[in-house]
Amino acid sequence: MTMGAGAFSGKPVRRVEDPALLRGEGTYVDNLKIEGMLTLHFVRSPIAHATIRSIDASAARAMPGVVGVYSATDLAFPPAPALMTLRPGAVRPALAEDRVNFVGDPVVVVVAESRALAMDAAEMVEIDYEPLGAVVDMEDALSPDSPVQYESIGSNVMIGLRSGSDDPLAGADVVVRGRFENQRVAVVPMEGSAIAVDPTGADYDLTVHLACQMPHMIRGVLSGLLELEPDRVRVIAPHVGGSFGGKHLSAEGVVAAKLALELGRPVKWVETRSENMVALPHGRGQVQYVELGLKHDGTMVGLRCRMVGDAGAYAGFGGILVLGQTKIMAQGVYHIPEIAFDVGIVVTNTTPMGAYRGAGRPEAAAFLERIVDMAADELDMDPVELRRKNFIQPEEFPLTTVMGAEYDSGDYEVALDEALRISDYKGLRDEQAQRRARGDRMLLGIGLACYVEVTGGGEEFAEVEVHDDGMITVKAGTSAHGQGHATAFAQIAADQFGVPIEQIRYVQSDTARVARGGGTGGSRSVQLGGTAVLQTSKLVVERAKELVADILEAAPEDIVVTGDGSVGVAGVPSKAITWAQVARTASERGAPLQVQHDTERAGSTFPFGAHVAVVEVDSETGRVVPVQHFAVDDCGVIVNPLLVDGQVHGGLASGIAQALWEQFLYDADGNPITSTLAEYAMPSAAELPSFTTAHTETPSPVNDLGAKGIGESATVGSTPAVQNAVVDALSHLGVRHIDMPCTPERVWRAISDARIGTLPDPWREPRTEMAAFPKEGASEEELERGAESVNL
Amino acid sequence: MIPAPFDYVRAGSAEEAVALLVEHGDEAKLLAGGHSLLPLMKLRLAIPSVLIDVGRVHELSFIEEQGDEVAIGALTRHHDLETSSLLKEQVPMLPYIAHQVGDPQVRHRGTLGGSLAHGDPASDLPAAILALGGTLVAQGPGGRREIAAVDFFKGFLETALAPDEMLVEIRVPKAPGAGWSFQKFNRRAQDWAIVGVAAVVNGTTGIALVNMGSTPLRATAVEAAVGGGASVVEAALLAAEGADPPSDINASSEYRRHLATVLVRRALEEATS
Numbered sequence A: 001m002t003m004g005a006g007a008f009s010g011k012p013v014r015r016v017e018d019p020a021l022l023r024g025e026g027t028y029v030d031n032l033k034i035e036g037m038l039t040l041h042f043v044r045s046p047i048a049h050a051t052i053r054s055i056d057a058s059a060a061r062a063m064p065g066v067v068g069v070y071s072a073t074d075l076a077f078p079p080a081p082a083l084m085t086l087r088p089g090a091v092r093p094a095l096a097e098d099r100v101n102f103v104g105d106p107v108v109v110v111v112a113e114s115r116a117l118a119m120d121a122a123e124m125v126e127i128d129y130e131p132l133g134a135v136v137d138m139e140d141a142l143s144p145d146s147p148v149q150y151e152s153i154g155s156n157v158m159i160g161l162r163s164g165s166d167d168p169l170a171g172a173d174v175v176v177r178g179r180f181e182n183q184r185v186a187v188v189p190m191e192g193s194a195i196a197v198d199p200t201g202a203d204y205d206l207t208v209h210l211a212c213q214m215p216h217m218i219r220g221v222l223s224g225l226l227e228l229e230p231d232r233v234r235v236i237a238p239h240v241g242g243s244f245g246g247k248h249l250s251a252e253g254v255v256a257a258k259l260a261l262e263l264g265r266p267v268k269w270v271e272t273r274s275e276n277m278v279a280l281p282h283g284r285g286q287v288q289y290v291e292l293g294l295k296h297d298g299t300m301v302g303l304r305c306r307m308v309g310d311a312g313a314y315a316g317f318g319g320i321l322v323l324g325q326t327k328i329m330a331q332g333v334y335h336i337p338e339i340a341f342d343v344g345i346v347v348t349n350t351t352p353m354g355a356y357r358g359a360g361r362p363e364a365a366a367f368l369e370r371i372v373d374m375a376a377d378e379l380d381m382d383p384v385e386l387r388r389k390n391f392i393q394p395e396e397f398p399l400t401t402v403m404g405a406e407y408d409s410g411d412y413e414v415a416l417d418e419a420l421r422i423s424d425y426k427g428l429r430d431e432q433a434q435r436r437a438r439g440d441r442m443l444l445g446i447g448l449a450c451y452v453e454v455t456g457g458g459e460e461f462a463e464v465e466v467h468d469d470g471m472i473t474v475k476a477g478t479s480a481h482g483q484g485h486a487t488a489f490a491q492i493a494a495d496q497f498g499v500p501i502e503q504i505r506y507v508q509s510d511t512a513r514v515a516r517g518g519g520t521g522g523s524r525s526v527q528l529g530g531t532a533v534l535q536t537s538k539l540v541v542e543r544a545k546e547l548v549a550d551i552l553e554a555a556p557e558d559i560v561v562t563g564d565g566s567v568g569v570a571g572v573p574s575k576a577i578t579w580a581q582v583a584r585t586a587s588e589r590g591a592p593l594q595v596q597h598d599t600e601r602a603g604s605t606f607p608f609g610a611h612v613a614v615v616e617v618d619s620e621t622g623r624v625v626p627v628q629h630f631a632v633d634d635c636g637v638i639v640n641p642l643l644v645d646g647q648v649h650g651g652l653a654s655g656i657a658q659a660l661w662e663q664f665l666y667d668a669d670g671n672p673i674t675s676t677l678a679e680y681a682m683p684s685a686a687e688l689p690s691f692t693t694a695h696t697e698t699p700s701p702v703n704d705l706g707a708k709g710i711g712e713s714a715t716v717g718s719t720p721a722v723q724n725a726v727v728d729a730l731s732h733l734g735v736r737h738i739d740m741p742c743t744p745e746r747v748w749r750a751i752s753d754a755r756i757g758t759l760p761d762p763w764r765e766p767r768t769e770m771a772a773f774p775k776e777g778a779s780e781e782e783l784e785r786g787a788e789s790v791n792l
Numbered sequence B: 001m002i003p004a005p006f007d008y009v010r011a012g013s014a015e016e017a018v019a020l021l022v023e024h025g026d027e028a029k030l031l032a033g034g035h036s037l038l039p040l041m042k043l044r045l046a047i048p049s050v051l052i053d054v055g056r057v058h059e060l061s062f063i064e065e066q067g068d069e070v071a072i073g074a075l076t077r078h079h080d081l082e083t084s085s086l087l088k089e090q091v092p093m094l095p096y097i098a099h100q101v102g103d104p105q106v107r108h109r110g111t112l113g114g115s116l117a118h119g120d121p122a123s124d125l126p127a128a129i130l131a132l133g134g135t136l137v138a139q140g141p142g143g144r145r146e147i148a149a150v151d152f153f154k155g156f157l158e159t160a161l162a163p164d165e166m167l168v169e170i171r172v173p174k175a176p177g178a179g180w181s182f183q184k185f186n187r188r189a190q191d192w193a194i195v196g197v198a199a200v201v202n203g204t205t206g207i208a209l210v211n212m213g214s215t216p217l218r219a220t221a222v223e224a225a226v227g228g229g230a231s232v233v234e235a236a237l238l239a240a241e242g243a244d245p246p247s248d249i250n251a252s253s254e255y256r257r258h259l260a261t262v263l264v265r266r267a268l269e270e271a272t273s
């Protein structure tokens, strides 16, 4: 086989990661054994909001195998890190100090010889709580009467801000209005949070094995919190069993690191599933008041959004996403000349909010695609035609949107046409009409979503070295936790060196072995890390060519990478030397064939697509079955279609799950009532339809690969497509909206309400507090916040 | 996720298990497939101090003909019900229902006796045995006694078994030609039923409801209506009569009542078609 340019890139190369995983050779944190390692277990608050009157840990301390029991008063722990600060003063202590703010808040930590001993001892810790009233509902938290979480701030509103157009609906012939709940969901990675911290190594004060996405960033944060030199701390992200935006340095992780230093012994904390459901930050959680103004012919005139964002307890950073990604993507794929966007971000006595697959962009696509469908119903237009009429056109890119986003490239109509073609949209509509005419029990719903989202942005590091044996080590500062970078990056490098994939050794996720890096989040890795690998490989190849020109006494411009693992004179097979020889010569001459390189800062990329979801609704029971899903996702130039489809399939499962099944719920007192997988309705393969995926490829001009992110896109597109399909199935009955998740009971109620004429208005005015928020233009600070929140 | 400490003893026979129950009294629990008991223990909602493991009492794992009935040992796993050719021939509803229980892992561990003795109104197999008009055989220190399925379920997770009794056998009438239907309504394949209906039409009509009250229930109003000549549609409207369905995160009581009428109608239609 001839290798070289294009031999691997773009091809469905099988994942090189899988054999080890399939053989059970994963390096997950809990598999790690370190001599003398202790285990932590946390005593967590069973009450959503309370002051801590007293803690009695004496019985626990006396238990066999217990090394120590600590509360915030026993040891000075540093605060839990916030990825982004919503408001100065809204800090989270690593262990609760005088009060607890959500069920699951860690209060006491037990250190013991084994996990079972730690759990037994934890049962013996007596904590006396004095309950305070809890605020659970994010809209209630807007009220000045809600029980305040931060006395020093005096309000549960962390950010209240009005921005944009003063009168976005002026000139509209028709205004459609909806109040949409984008419900709170749990991240549910297969592996929970996990950390092992070893203070006994010779080379580092602390070696941290952490299930996470961004080891270098976490090294910086952790060394700062513990007042250690960053180069005395090593952070390793071993195999990570999924993260989806969820796994960073947690409060528990800070406690583990502090205790390892304090005790001088390795310690480990591995979350149980029960803990994971309440301790790992949740995602989404917005209430969206949306009004869209249009002309009679369907031309969009303006959009007014008034949004409430739930930050959960301790001002979880996910609360800011409504002001970041949701706001910046509010315009979506359409020309909307005027947009007003008001936001209230509140703390509640619930699990803190964080990032979850899509992090603010699914919420934007969800409200926009919902309101567009409502408009199509109102104007009696086909939802396809209404969308088509308002699309931003291909020749307009690059384009700065009303919201200030710098869209790089796009062709929304091509993606839509492809989705309509592969789904046989016309045929589906015919079938729907026939079923309605026959009065079939099983109603057909066809849902459409056209989306654009934002990924990447920033810079990345790579290092490439050719060794004396011809092996090539590729390192990147991104940190895969399931995505398949070892495969994709090897493809990119192998093409530059004209070698088989097996000749590439990939190294990542270890601060001791990779000099620096931005980690993985916001679907940034191929576009930034892949570009870094590409550029660095090219720099190495350039150096090799010079060297070979010198050895072979030829002109450097005549030297090429051959297709069989050598470098030589173009068209003269006898005049070529292998990569091993090149590397040896380089070493002999005192400059090993190795290059470290950082890419220049690149702008964000804007993947887009069109999804068509098909559902059947049982009109007697309200049960919804997703029967088909057609996804056209454009992520620019594709490095590996197999990996892309893997990301799309996973994204579809997450997105469809939000539309139909998942919601994290609390009772009125703040007790979680979906904290096991029996109650939290995460679907399995049995519930999901077969996926039909397709791609248009519109290159991004902002990076050398022309690539855009794909890790989250399918989540962005699928949720509104499915929700729209459910509403579409019932639209002939007069139903205009059903909130997510579209559970059988909700759908049944909509059907029965429609039959007896008691359908509720999908609109009501938001709470009056929103109107009193200060008005701001798009300030620098906001835009920065928006940009910062890209990389989660 | 880790149960409180407990002692573990293994019983080799029903007699031994009963003797151990007598010895340890209230502190003890029988452990069969563990798929109801162990989750409760892991959440520390059940804290028995002694577990008497009957999982290897192989003599109580059987499916065999006994005259007009099929007798099933209490330790028979759901998977064995699912795949039994005798049951498929004589009581085909039972393998069908067993196949709807949880997932393959659950079906390879859970036992028919455990499911009945646990008495969970949300479970499928109790409704099956109720609709089929089965008989349960309990063994205590004084020997064996028979309990009709309709007399077995007493309250939420409460049965007619005395603390020192073990369920050893379940008998169901042979009915190869009977009409039957099982309608399980849930959100995910591996979930318990939000509402379920088991119907058997064989001269008389037996209908049992899953998750419509604190115990597995017979839909007696529907049975009487069908017996009195009512149409399927009319009879089905009585599905929730006398039931007291719970409201929970999956469904309100009102919605469960509605589902019961739809599912009973579908079950009767299928069983009589």
Ligand SMILES: Cc1cc2nc3c(=O)[nH]c(=O)nc-3n(C[C@H](O)[C@H](O)[C@H](O)COP(=O)(O)OP(=O)(O)OC[C@H]3O[C@@H](n4cnc5c(N)ncnc54)[C@H](O)[C@@H]3O)c2cc1C
Pocket (backbone or CB within 6 Å): B029, B030, B031, B032, B033, B034, B035, B036, B037, B038, B039, B074, B075, B100, B101, B102, B103, B106, B109, B110, B111, B112, B113, B114, B115, B116, B117, B118, B122, B123, B124, B125, B161, B165, B166, B167, B168, B190, B191, B192, B193
């Ligand atoms: C994930 C999951 C999903 C499930 N889904 C379903 C479902 O969809 N439908 C459904 O019906 N069930 C479901 N189950 C429950 C499953 O069927 C259980 O196996 C069954 O309910 C109990 O049987 P067991 O043998 O496991 O009993 P165990 O858990 O061992 O025991 C249950 C109780 O019965 C007592 N007991 C057991 N055997 C006897 C006996 N012979 N005599 C007296 N007392 C006894 C025990 O002491 C204990 O109190 C599910 C379980 C799980 C874990």
